[in-house]
Amino acid sequence: MEKMWSGRFGQSASSLLDDFNASIMFDRRLYKEDIEGSMAHARMLQEQGILTEDECSAITTGLKQVLAEIENGTFEWRVADEDLHMAIEKRLTAIIGDVGGKLHTARSRNDQVAVDFRRYVIRKNIEIARLLKQLMEVIVDLASRHTETLIPGMTHLQHAQPINFAFHLLAYASMFERDIERFKESAKRNNISPLGCAALAGTPHNIDRHMTARALDFDGVSINCLDTVSDRDFALEILFNIATMMMHISRLSEELVLWSSYEFGFVELSDAYATGSSIMPQKKNPDVPELLRGKTGRVNGNLISLLTVMKGLPLAYNKDTQEDKEGVFDSVDTAEISLQILREALATMEVKAENMSRACNIGHLSATDLADYLVEQCHIPFRTAHFITGKAVARAEALGIDVSELRFEELHRIDERIDASVMPKLQLRSSMNARTSQGGTATVRTLEQLIYFENYLKELEL
Ligand code: ARG
Numbered sequence: 001m002e003k004m005w006s007g008r009f010g011q012s013a014s015s016l017l018d019d020f021n022a023s024i025m026f027d028r029r030l031y032k033e034d035i036e037g038s039m040a041h042a043r044m045l046q047e048q049g050i051l052t053e054d055e056c057s058a059i060t061t062g063l064k065q066v067l068a069e070i071e072n073g074t075f076e077w078r079v080a081d082e083d084l085h086m087a088i089e090k091r092l093t094a095i096i097g098d099v100g101g102k103l104h105t106a107r108s109r110n111d112q113v114a115v116d117f118r119r120y121v122i123r124k125n126i127e128i129a130r131l132l133k134q135l136m137e138v139i140v141d142l143a144s145r146h147t148e149t150l151i152p153g154m155t156h157l158q159h160a161q162p163i164n165f166a167f168h169l170l171a172y173a174s175m176f177e178r179d180i181e182r183f184k185e186s187a188k189r190n191n192i193s194p195l196g197c198a199a200l201a202g203t204p205h206n207i208d209r210h211m212t213a214r215a216l217d218f219d220g221v222s223i224n225c226l227d228t229v230s231d232r233d234f235a236l237e238i239l240f241n242i243a244t245m246m247m248h249i250s251r252l253s254e255e256l257v258l259w260s261s262y263e264f265g266f267v268e269l270s271d272a273y274a275t276g277s278s279i280m281p282q283k284k285n286p287d288v289p290e291l292l293r294g295k296t297g298r299v300n301g302n303l304i305s306l307l308t309v310m311k312g313l314p315l316a317y318n319k320d321t322q323e324d325k326e327g328v329f330d331s332v333d334t335a336e337i338s339l340q341i342l343r344e345a346l347a348t349m350e351v352k353a354e355n356m357s358r359a360c361n362i363g364h365l366s367a368t369d370l371a372d373y374l375v376e377q378c379h380i381p382f383r384t385a386h387f388i389t390g391k392a393v394a395r396a397e398a399l400g401i402d403v404s405e406l407r408f409e410e411l412h413r414i415d416e417r418i419d420a421s422v423m424p425k426l427q428l429r430s431s432m433n434a435r436t437s438q439g440g441t442a443t444v445r446t447l448e449q450l451i452y453f454e455n456y457l458k459e460l461e462l
Pocket of ligand 1: 023027109110113317321322323
C-alpha cells in the first residue's frame with residue numbers, strides 16, 4: 001500500500017515495520033480531537049485566504065462524513081495507515097478528492113498530535129476531577145453521620161488516641177481536595193495551543209494561531225514552536241496527578257482491607273462489592289480495595305515509563321514520543337474506573353460503630369490524657385508526667401484492664417498529687433473531645449472541618 005510519505009522511497013515498507021511503527025490501534029481514541037482540530041485549521045486557512053471558501057467547505061463536509069463513519073463503526077482502521085492522522089486524511093481525500101490534500105497546509109503531524117493529545121489530557125484532568133468530587137461527596141456524607149463514633153486513632157498501626165470516625169474520613173477528604181486542585185491546575189496551566197507550530201520551526205504561510213486556539217477552547221498559544229512539538233510535560237503531569245491520587249486511594253483501600261477483617265470488624269463491604277472464594281465457602285474477600293491498592297503499581301509504572309522515554313530526547317519531535325499515549329490512556333482508564341468503584345463500595349458499606357468503639361477499650365488510648373492532666377493540674381513537667389503515666393499503664397496491664405478503667409485509689413497510690421478530677425478525663429469520649437486545637441478531632445472541631453468540605457464541594461466548579 002502507498003504511504004503518504006512514500007515520495008522519496010524506492011521500496012515499500014515491510015509489514016513488520018508497519019506493526020512496529022504504527023500507533024493507529026491506540027491513537028484512534030483521539031479521533032474527535034483530531035477532526036475538530038482539522039476543522040478549526042481549515043476554517044483558519046480560509047479566513048487567511050490560504051484556502052478558498054469552496055475548498056474549506058468541501059474539507060469540512062468530508063471531515064463530518066469521516067467523523068460519522070468512525071462513530072457508526074464503518075471506518076476502516078488499517079495498521080498500514082500508521083496513525084489516525086494519516087488514516088483520516090486518506091479517507092478524507094478518498095471522499096472529496098485531491099482538495100483533501102490541502103488540509104495539511106501549514107501543519108505537520110507533530111503539531112497535530114500535540115494538539116490532539118493535549119486536548120484529550122486537559123479534558124481528562126477535568127473529568128477525573130469530577131469523579132473525585134463525587135467520591136468526596138460520598139466520603140463527606142459518610143463523615144456527617146459519624147462525628148461522634150469513636151475509633152482508635154493509630155500511629156505505627158498501634159492504638160494511640162481515641163478519635164471519631166468522621167475525623168478519620170475527612171483526612172481522606174483533605175487528600176482528595178488536593179488531588180482535585182492538582183488536576184484543575186494542570187488543565188489550566190497546559191491549556192495553550194500547539195497548532196501552527198508545524199514540524200518544529202513554524203511556517204511561512206500567513207496563519208493565525210490565535211484563531212485556531214480560540215476555536216479549540218485554548219486560553220492562548222504556546223511561545224516557542226521547537227519546545228511545543230516535543231513538550232510532553234502536560235502528559236507527565238496527568239500521570240503524576242493520577243499516581244498521587246491512586247496512592248491516596250491505595251492508603252484508604254489498605255484500611256478497608258484491614259477494617260473488613262475479623263480482627264478489626266469495623267466495616268462490612270456490601271455483597272455487591274465483595275467476592276467469594278472458589279474453594280472456601282465461608283469467605284467474603286475485599287477484592288475491590290485490594291485491586292485498587294494493586295493498581296497503583298501500573299499507574300506508577302506509566303509515570304516512570306514516560307519520564308524515561310523523555311529524558312534523553314534531543315529537540316524537537318522524535319518518534320520515541322509516540323510512546324506517550326498508551327500509558328496515559330491506561331492511567332486514565334484505571335483512574336476512572338477506580339474512582340467509580342471506590343465511591344460505590346463506600347456508599348454501600350456497613351459501618352460497625354459498636355466494634356469501632358469497643359476497640360477503643362484496649363490499648364490505653366487515654367494514657368496521654370493522664371499525662372496532660374498531670375501537666376495542667378499538677379504543674380509537673382511533661383517528661384515526668386510521661387513517666388508517672390507509664391506506671392499507671394503498667395498497673396492497668398498487671399490488672400488486665402485499660403488505663404481508663406483504673407479506680408481512683410489505684411491512680412492516687414501511683415502519685416498522690418492526682419485527685420478525683422482526673423476520672424472524667426480518662427473516659428474515651430472526653431479524651432476525644434478534649435482535642436479542641438485547630439484541626440483537632442474533638443467533635444466540635446470535626447464539625448468545622450465537615451462544614452469546610454461541604455462548602456468546598458458546593459462551590460467547586462468543574
Ligand atoms: N503517530 C505519531 C505520534 O504519535 C504522530 C506524529 C508523527 N510525526 C512524525 N514526524 N513521524 O507521535
